[in-house]
Amino acid sequence: MRVDRSELFTLEHVSLVIDGRRILDDVDEHLHDGVATAIAGPSGSGKSTLLRLLNRLAEPTGGRVLFRGTDVRDLDVRQLRRRAVLVPQRPTALTDDVPSEVRVGAPHLTDTEVRSLLVRVALDPADFLDRVPSSLSGGELQRLCLARALAVGPEALLLDEPTSALDPRSADAVDAVIRSLVGSGLAVVLVSHDVLRAGRVADDVRVLHDGRVTARGPAAGLDLEHELMSPPADGHVHDVTDPRRHGTSHLPHDHEPVPSTDLDPTPEQP
């Protein structure tokens, strides 16, 4: 297969079956370098699992995953995880002080480097260097986790629900940091059940339902609420990646306006 240089991750007919349950079903996707790609879908759609396939915290039962054109199984797994760092859903401190936290994956960082990493995630070193991680707010801890991830010098960040545990203001602050990182050339793949927030922070969106991609395209080109609430019929993908093929991407609403974008309580079955 021809591999585009700008391609970060390629998923080739990836499936994952655990105990007879199909978590991912023939996912065939290209995730691009230098942009933020959101994988959005209701809980249980398989989106976190998909993210974990990218750094080999999980292994597909069918198909394969490529990182920059190389099968991830042919890469040294620790190298892969330093090139594409995954930040788990629940922000968790691993040490008892902020500088040690930043140095978990990069013990030899100088104090200056630690400070500049804190600046990159919008934590003022003057305020935060002496803080204990357990005293940080959820949003501050999440940004500290981002600094810890950046410390190992990754080419991409894999973020599992980076803002789901946060109040809207803290979430906005984290989203702003993610945007600035993408602006500085870092690729980001993020998973979210909040499709509108995902659409605001990401350039590209994949919508996942029951382990299948049901829509893909630029965030601006998809009617995300519609995609999440009314996935296309079985086997069909709403693809707006090529505007010439699809013309305008906006689909007429065939449902009442959705009051909330948090779809976890009532995921609609296709």
Place this chain on the structure above:
Amino acid sequence: MTTIPSWAAVAVSGLLVLVAVAIASWQRLGISREIVVAALRALVQLLAVGAVLAWLFAHAGVAGALAWVLAMTFVAANESRRRGQGLPRAYTAALVGILVATASTLGVLVLGGVISTEPQVLIPIGGMVVSGSMQAASLTLSSLHRSALENRSAVEAALSLGLPAHQAFAREMRTAVRTALIPTVDSTRVVGLISLPGTMTGLIIAGVDPLQAIRYQIIVMYMLLAAWAVSALVTARMAQGAMFDDAQRLVPVAA
């Protein structure tokens, strides 16, 4: 030497079981039957053990005594495994931990000329080592099991920074070994103050001078400290090896 109780004396002590049964039925605890069964079971078990030990002491020799200790190790590992249920290869981890702890501590004591190799010494001392090692292995496995369930997110966060499994899991390993050692360190610290331990009690009842009896107790205590530490460490290392796969992943662990 003090007099050893006769069987008639043992029969009199059986009246104390009736006291327990009387309280249970008077208070309607609903466990009278269980008390009787437990008391009879204990009687049968001890009769059997007494007979087996008498035979072993007379005929087993060093090899037989060691075989007996080895058999106890397998039973102990099976018991420890239940504390680590859900962990992969918990039985192997406990077995190796208990075996290494027993072999090393008994080995030091025998080679150092501290204890003799007669079955009546090797078997009870070996039993104490195996039992202590088993408790250490059990506590270690149950702590690791809890960590694998509760700290998965933190461990995976560390693995996702490219850390090797042994670094990503270092905090959980330390916690497991420390947790396993706390009971024996505590009981060692207060020995003689809160409880008179078994070895010493037995010797004193048998008429040995207390100042001589404590020598045995000191040896047993120091032996148990080492056995617990070795067993906890080896069990933890073995379990960790089975908990991570070749791709530095924490394998699924059942609750």
